[in-house]
Amino acid sequence: MVIEELDALRGTFANCKTLAFADLSTQMILVTDTNADLPREALDGLCAEAALMLGAGDKVALGETSSEAALVASKDALRLFVRAQDEPNDVLCCICTPELDVETFLIDARDRLNRMSRGN
Amino acid sequence: MNDLAALSQKIAALAATDVVFEQGARVISIGGEPGPLAAILGVIDDTILERELEFDADGRIFRVVAAGRRLRGISAVSDPQAETVVGETLSREEPAVLDAAKAVLTRACDAANRLSVRSLPPAPFGKGGERGVSAMGLAELWEVDVDTTPQPPFARFAKIARGAATAMIHLEEGEVLEQKGDVAPLQTMLETQVSAFLARQDKLRRVTEGPQFICLDSAMADGSSTTLALSDDSLVLLSHGADAIPALHRAWKALLG
Numbered sequence: 487m488v489i490e491e492l493d494a495l496r497g498t499f500a501n502c503k504t505l506a507f508a509d510l511s512t513q514m515i516l517v518t519d520t521n522a523d524l525p526r527e528a529l530d531g532l533c534a535e536a537a538l539m540l541g542a543g544d545k546v547a548l549g550e551t552s553s554e555a556a557l558v559a560s561k562d563a564l565r566l567f568v569r570a571q572d573e574p575n576d577v578l579c580c581i582c583t584p585e586l587d588v589e590t591f592l593i594d595a596r597d598r599l600n601r602m603s604r605g606n
Numbered sequence: 607m608n609d610l611a612a613l614s615q616k617i618a619a620l621a622a623t624d625v626v627f628e629q630g631a632r633v634i635s636i637g638g639e640p641g642p643l644a645a646i647l648g649v650i651d652d653t654i655l656e657r658e659l660e661f662d663a664d665g666r667i668f669r670v671v672a673a674g675r676r677l678r679g680i681s682a683v684s685d686p687q688a689e690t691v692v693g694e695t696l697s698r699e700e701p702a703v704l705d706a707a708k709a710v711l712t713r714a715c716d717a718a719n720r721l722s723v724r725s726l727p728p729a730p731f732g733k734g735g736e737r738g739v740s741a742m743g744l745a746e747l748w749e750v751d752v753d754t755t756p757q758p759p760f761a762r763f764a765k766i767a768r769g770a771a772t773a774m775i776h777l778e779e780g781e782v783l784e785q786k787g788d789v790a791p792l793q794t795m796l797e798t799q800v801s802a803f804l805a806r807q808d809k810l811r812r813v814t815e816g817p818q819f820i821c822l823d824s825a826m827a828d829g830s831s832t833t834l835a836l837s838d839d840s841l842v843l844l845s846h847g848a849d850a851i852p853a854l855h856r857a858w859k860a861l862l863g
Contacts (some may be wrong), residue, residue, distance in 0.1 A: 535810050538803070539822060548803045549825025549832050550791060556822050559855060560815035561862045584859055589852040 487605070491598040492519035499591050504581035507602060508533045510542045511575040520581075532579045536567040540577060555592060559584060568595050570603035578602075631662060631722035636853060637769030642715040643708075644745070644752045646670075649723050650677050651741035651752065656728040663718035668711075671731040671738075677707075678738035681731055685710055695732035696739045698747075704739065708748045720853075759861045760840040766857040767842050772830060774844035791826060792843050800834065800843070819858040823848050837861075 492505045496519055504520035506529060515529045537545075541552030552574070556567040564584045570576035578599045582591070634645040642663065649659060649672075656673035658681060668683035679695045680688065688710045694703055715721055745752045757765070764776050764784075773787030775796065807820075817837035825832045826845050833854055835842045846854070 531810050535807070538806055538810065539820070541825075546825075547806060548795065548799050548820070548834065549822050550795075550827040551825060553822040553825040553831075555824075556820070557851065557855060559819040559821075559858055561817060563815065584862075588855050592851075 488517050488602045489519065491602050492517065495595060495598050496520075498594060499582070499586060501583040501586040502580055502591065503583065504532075504579075506532055506579040507599075508536060508577050508579055509575050510537050510540070510577055513537055513542070515579075522581075532565070532581070535565065536577050536579045539567050540569050542575075555596075557588060564588075566592070566595070568592065568599050571596075571600050573603045576603040631724045633720065633722045633853070635718065635721040635769070636766050637719055637771070639765050639769030640753060641750070642718050642721045643711060643748070644750050645721055646711060646715065646723075647677075647741045647745050647748075647750055647752050650744075651675050653725070658726040658729045658731075660724045660726055661715065662720075662722045662724075663715035664720055666714060666718070668714045669726075669729075670711075671729065672741075673728070674737065675742075676738040676740045677744060678731055678736065680707055680710060681729060683710055683714055685713060687713075693731070695736035696744075697736070698739055698743070704744070704747060708744075760835075760837050760842075763835065763857050763861045764840075764842050767833070767835065767844050767846075767854060770846045770850035770854055771844035772846055774842065777841040779839040787845075792832075792845060795832070796843060800841075804836075817862060819855065821851055821854065823851065 488507055492507065496502050496505055504518065504522055504524060506515045507517040508515045513533050515533050518529060538547050539553065539556035539558065541547065546552055554569050558565045562584065564582045564586055566580040566582065568578045576599065578595055580595065634649060635642045640648070646661060650670070653659065653672040653675060656671070658669050658671050660667060660669045666684070669681045671678040671681050677696055680692050683692060691703060691706045691710050696704055696707055698704070742752070768774055768786055771786055773789050773792055775785050775789050775792050776783045819833065819835050821831060821833040823831045830845045831848050831851060832843070832845050835858060
């Protein structure tokens with residue numbers, strides 16, 4: 487189910503290159519979906535960045551409360567982090583190219599993440 | 607302004623890469639920045655060949671005909687008070703029509719949160735010899751401040767961000783350049799969080815990524831979102847509605863070219 491959702495999301499958005507379903511409470515990547523040859527350290531770093539951006543537990547690094555989604559953009563890279571609605575430790579980490587249609591992607595990513603998190 | 611200075615400014619504007627497009631329309635004003643009427647006159651001032659310009663002010667559509675950096679007239683607008691203006695060629699010899707045109711355009715767009723423009727092929731309008739009034743002439747007559755000075759890319763991003771922001775702090779080389787709204791929460795973030803946050807992020811990424819745009823949805827106590835944008839010695843920190851995230855990201859992409 488999770489793999490199918492990740493596959494479908496990446497299939498819908500060609501500018502999305504890597505997806506990782508992670509648990510912020512343990513800061514572990516549970517499932518990845520990518521064609522890229524990403525080393526384990528890179529995925530661990532992605533998960534740690536999700537915790538930094540979204541806030542894990544009571545820890546908020548920037549802002550006043552934990553975030554529902556985060557977008558980190560530089561000239562050559564775009565990373566998005568999305569938190570599940572019902573289970574705040576379930577997050578989706580996304581590595582994309584800067585050309586991604588952020589608005590449409592976030593809507594689809596949220597829907598799929600919520601389904602994955604609920605297990606339906 | 608002499609012709610040479612005007613020409614160099616136009617070339618600089620055309621060379622700028624920070625143009626924001628939404629569904630094929632060029633966004634020229636967000637959150638009242640720049641003022642919608644000034645933005646319209648700016649577009650007309652950039653229009654050399656005859657074109658019908660279709661403006662969309664929060665879904666309200668109106669059209670004008672422009673050529674030779676002049677506004678020939680208003681060709682279409684949904685406004686019952688515009689009957690005396692629509693289809694009429696503007697002229698300095700008809701001050702009442704000029705005043706009415708200003709009133710029509712102001713009603714059409716003055717409260718717009720988002721104003722965009724499409725350039726369409728010219729439609730038949732008025733008589734061939736009637737040239738209309740220059741955009742800069744109208745700016746003077748209508749007392750509209752049209753800023754034609756090219757700005758650095760980050761300053762242009764900051765201007766768009768300002769339009770989207772409920773509160774904003776803009777720093778250049780550590781000094782506050784401008785503020786908007788209730789900046790107390792942002793000031794606290796700057797003083798207590800930003801340095802440590804960026805240090806942690808640098809440690810995680812292990813590579814310098816250059817200019818950065820970091821947007822956190824619903825990170826403020828009132829449910830609003832916050833964005834931190836950094837480039838060299840420039841920093842913008844703002845709070846804004848979640849609906850502004852795509853536009854801010856588009857503006858950021860445009861800045862980077």
